Amino acid sequence: MLELNAVTLAYGPVMAVREASLHVRQGEIVTLIGANGAGKTTILRAVSRLLDPKSGAIMFEGRDLRGVAPDRVVRLGLAHCPEGRQVLARQSVRDNLELGAYIRADRAGIRQDLEMAFDLFPRLRERASQLAGTLSGGEQQMLAIARALMCRPKLLLLDEPSLGLAPIIAQEIFNIITNLNQQGVTILLVEQNAHMAMRTAHRAYVLEAGQIVAEGDARKLADDERVRQAYLG
Amino acid sequence: MPLAWFLQNLVNGLSIGSVYAVFALGYTLVFSVLGILNFAHAAVFTLGAYLTYVLAVGEFGLNGLLAGATMPFKLPFALALLAGAVLSGLAGMAVEYLAFRPLRKRGADALLALVSSLGVALILVNLIQYLFGAEIYSFPPDVLGSLPPAILFHVGEGMVAMRTIQAVLFGVSLLLLIGLVWFIQFTKQGKALRAVAENPDTASLLGISVDTFTLGTFFLSGLLGGMSGTLIGVSFGLSGPYFGVAYGLKALAVIVLGGLGSIPGTVLGGLVIGLAEAFLPPELSSYKEAVAYALLFAVLLARPQGLLGKSAEEKV
Ligand SMILES: Nc1ncnc2c1ncn2[C@@H]1O[C@H](COP(=O)(O)OP(=O)(O)O)[C@@H](O)[C@H]1O
Ligand SMILES: [Mg+2]
Numbered sequence: 001m002l003e004l005n006a007v008t009l010a011y012g013p014v015m016a017v018r019e020a021s022l023h024v025r026q027g028e029i030v031t032l033i034g035a036n037g038a039g040k041t042t043i044l045r046a047v048s049r050l051l052d053p054k055s056g057a058i059m060f061e062g063r064d065l066r067g068v069a070p071d072r073v074v075r076l077g078l079a080h081c082p083e084g085r086q087v088l089a090r091q092s093v094r095d096n097l098e099l100g101a102y103i104r105a106d107r108a109g110i111r112q113d114l115e116m117a118f119d120l121f122p123r124l125r126e127r128a129s130q131l132a133g134t135l136s137g138g139e140q141q142m143l144a145i146a147r148a149l150m151c152r153p154k155l156l157l158l159d160e161p162s163l164g165l166a167p168i169i170a171q172e173i174f175n176i177i178t179n180l181n182q183q184g185v186t187i188l189l190v191e192q193n194a195h196m197a198m199r200t201a202h203r204a205y206v207l208e209a210g211q212i213v214a215e216g217d218a219r220k221l222a223d224d225e226r227v228r229q230a231y232l233g
Numbered sequence: 234m235p236l237a238w239f240l241q242n243l244v245n246g247l248s249i250g251s252v253y254a255v256f257a258l259g260y261t262l263v264f265s266v267l268g269i270l271n272f273a274h275a276a277v278f279t280l281g282a283y284l285t286y287v288l289a290v291g292e293f294g295l296n297g298l299l300a301g302a303t304m305p306f307k308l309p310f311a312l313a314l315l316a317g318a319v320l321s322g323l324a325g326m327a328v329e330y331l332a333f334r335p336l337r338k339r340g341a342d343a344l345l346a347l348v349s350s351l352g353v354a355l356i357l358v359n360l361i362q363y364l365f366g367a368e369i370y371s372f373p374p375d376v377l378g379s380l381p382p383a384i385l386f387h388v389g390e391g392m393v394a395m396r397t398i399q400a401v402l403f404g405v406s407l408l409l410l411i412g413l414v415w416f417i418q419f420t421k422q423g424k425a426l427r428a429v430a431e432n433p434d435t436a437s438l439l440g441i442s443v444d445t446f447t448l449g450t451f452f453l454s455g456l457l458g459g460m461s462g463t464l465i466g467v468s469f470g471l472s473g474p475y476f477g478v479a480y481g482l483k484a485l486a487v488i489v490l491g492g493l494g495s496i497p498g499t500v501l502g503g504l505v506i507g508l509a510e511a512f513l514p515p516e517l518s519s520y521k522e523a524v525a526y527a528l529l530f531a532v533l534l535a536r537p538q539g540l541l542g543k544s545a546e547e548k549v
Contacts, residue, residue: 071437080438
């Protein structure tokens with residue numbers, strides 16, 4: 001479904017990711033783990049076309065994303081929930097969710113999905129008319145995920161959804177990720193919390209200083225001595 | 234304090250102040266989205282006044298390339314105002330396209346964009362001078378049709394005069410302000426525009442085209458600029474291609490006074506400066522142009538972020 005082929009990414013002269021190749025098949029949860037600064041966010045930003053690759057190709061459903069405008073990517077069915085829960089702080093929870101459905105015009109369907117989002121995250125329903133900036137960290141993360149789902153994506157990119165959350169709330173988020181996947185959403189999950197990510201995902205990639213150094217079945221990789229030492233402590 | 238005197242100044246101040254607010258909102262809109270002051274805005278204001286003049290009066294002046302030319306048609310004032318404003322909106326889009334976008338795409342410093350917009354302003358003003366000449370253009374007194382020039386109200390012993398043009402200024406400005414706030418606050422595209430202003434990357438991840446909305450912002454800004462240029466021009470005449478400069482400076486005082494980037498602040502700032510000018514005692518009237526900045530300095534001493542601006546810590 002998603003395929004990166006020897007993708008090299010840089011910020012000006014600063015190299016961030018070197019010849020990374022990875023793929024995500026329909027129906028999978030794939031996780032990309034790595035230390036802070038490894039280049040995980042950079043890879044997701046390139047998939048969403050916020051960043052142009054220096055070389056290599058990014059394909060989504062067989063289509064080369066080169067030259068596609070960033071606001072067009074989501075129309076192809078690819079939603080990106082960015083790092084640091086980028087909710088629109090100055091707009092209400094409901095407006096955030098409705099903007100998640102910006103590309104859609106089917107009002108009835110949007111209203112239905114809004115209800116589904118509220119069922120999935122009941123705390124958002126209670127705070128529907130509150131400004132998003134006034135939510136707690138965990139609530140903002142829920143809002144960011146719910147908003148990304150409002151476009152009915154085929155593939156969901158999640159960038160560190162558990163960052164800064166209490167363990168119990170992080171666990172809740174991972175459960176929801178598993179549920180979403182069972183409902184048919186393919187997921188590429190970027191995490192520093194390797195333990196939880198490896199338990200949730202089918203397959204995993206390990207990124208180290210901009211290069212993919214290991215890949216494979218998430219459970220097997222979790223038993224790998226090197227990976228254990230470096231990421232699972 | 235005689236009531237009539239007070240009401241008269243209130244009428245004068247609110248009508249001119251509402252136009253200041255509309256004009257200054259053009260700066261505020263662009264600032265909210267790009268974080269940059271668009272110095273070409275005052276030139277678009279001037280352009281709007283000239284365009285409406287030509288559309289409504291149908292004639293050019295005695296100097297300039299178009300001296301003595303006549304238009305094949307004349308529009309009623311309301312239509313000319315609208316058409317002039319839409320053309321100004323297009324001019325605003327051209328400013329974004331030529332002066333701002335190319336620099337932004339190259340990641341240039343914001344200061345360069347500012348200088349670039351100043352360059353566009355000079356080009357526009359010179360173009361106006363070349364085409365229309367440097368003479369004074371005054372709208373004919375009957376431009377609004379056969380309306381009476383003023384309505385008089387008796388208040389106690391005294392009298393309050395509301396000039397028709399003042400009513401037009403206030404009415405049109407009010408409609409524009411209400412329309413703008415409704416659009417930004419309650420429509421889907423308005424909410425998308427606010428998303429672009431708050432976080433362009435997040436907006437584009439939601440499928441909102443940052444480029445399109447930036448262009449749209451410049452259209453709105455130009456529209457407000459052209460409209461306010463015409464309204465000022467109808468009241469006081471067009472004193473020449475540079476007549477926007479003084480108002481541009483005043484509008485800059487308005488947006489800083491109200492709080493940079495704040496729409497309610499801009500409206501409040503415009504009204505406050507309009508009222509301050511109106512209530513200025515007649516013996517000080519030669520200092521009228523200084524009122525805006527005197528007020529600005531006084532307010533900034535007490536509130537550096539402006540009347541309704543957020544302080545640096547509050548900004549996310
Ligand atoms: N906007 C930027 N400009 C320059 N360098 C950046 C920028 N963003 C990230 N980097 C660098 O790119 C590398 C990868 O960063 P990032 O993708 O954010 O890592 P991760 O998400 O894995 O923590 C880091 O060395 C970081 O310093
Ligand atoms: Mg990151």
